[in-house]
Amino acid sequence: MNETSPAQQWRVPSTLPAAKLAGAILLVTLGLLFADGDPVRLALAVLAAAALAGWxxxxxxxxxxxxxxxAGLTVIHGFAGRRLLPWSAVEAIAVDRRPRLGLTSETLEIDAGNSLHLFGRYDLGATPEEVAAALRAARPLR
Known part of the structure; x- marks a missing residue:
């Protein structure tokens, strides 16, 4: 990537927040229907729905x-903040693959020395392997 190359970004698929909000509404609805007057069941349903809505x-x-x-990589930091990792701070870009329950999960790992940043497919809207290849191609030669 040269100095005139445009920035590239990866984002959460637009359908994911809608699905999470629908799940939160469903949890509250089920809590109201099946709590049978039990305040603990209703409180747990509302608490789970609030967590899903916050997500x-x-x-x-x-x-x-x-x-x-x-200039480098900009990663999410905290709830909604951003952090610039200059290329000099990026030590490694790797994809971790792990088999779980008959499926293989992939995670993009960006090692910045003092911090490790992990991203899954639903964080990026693309496969971690595709993103890792794009990041490696964008990295200036050392």
Missing amino acids: AVRDLVAPVRLAVDP
């Missing part, structure tokens, strides 16, 4: 999880 809000507020430009 959806994060996806709406900060949909871009990873971006690359000539």
Whole structure:
């Protein structure tokens, strides 16, 4: 990637926050229907729905999880903050594959020395392998 190359970014798929919000509404509805007057069941349903809704809000507020430009990588930091990792701080870009329950999960790992940043397929809207290849191609030669 040269100095005139545009930035590239990866974001949460737009359908994911909608699915999370629908799940939160479903949890509250089921809690109201099946709590049978038990305040603990209803409170647990509302608590789970609030957590799911909070997760959806994060996806709406900060949909871009990873971006690359000539200066380096910008990663999500905290709930909705951003952090620039200059290329000099990026030690390794790797994809971790692990078999679980007959399926293989992939995680993009960006090692920045003092911090490790992990991204899954639903964080990026693309496969971690595709993103890793794009990041390696964008990285300036050392």
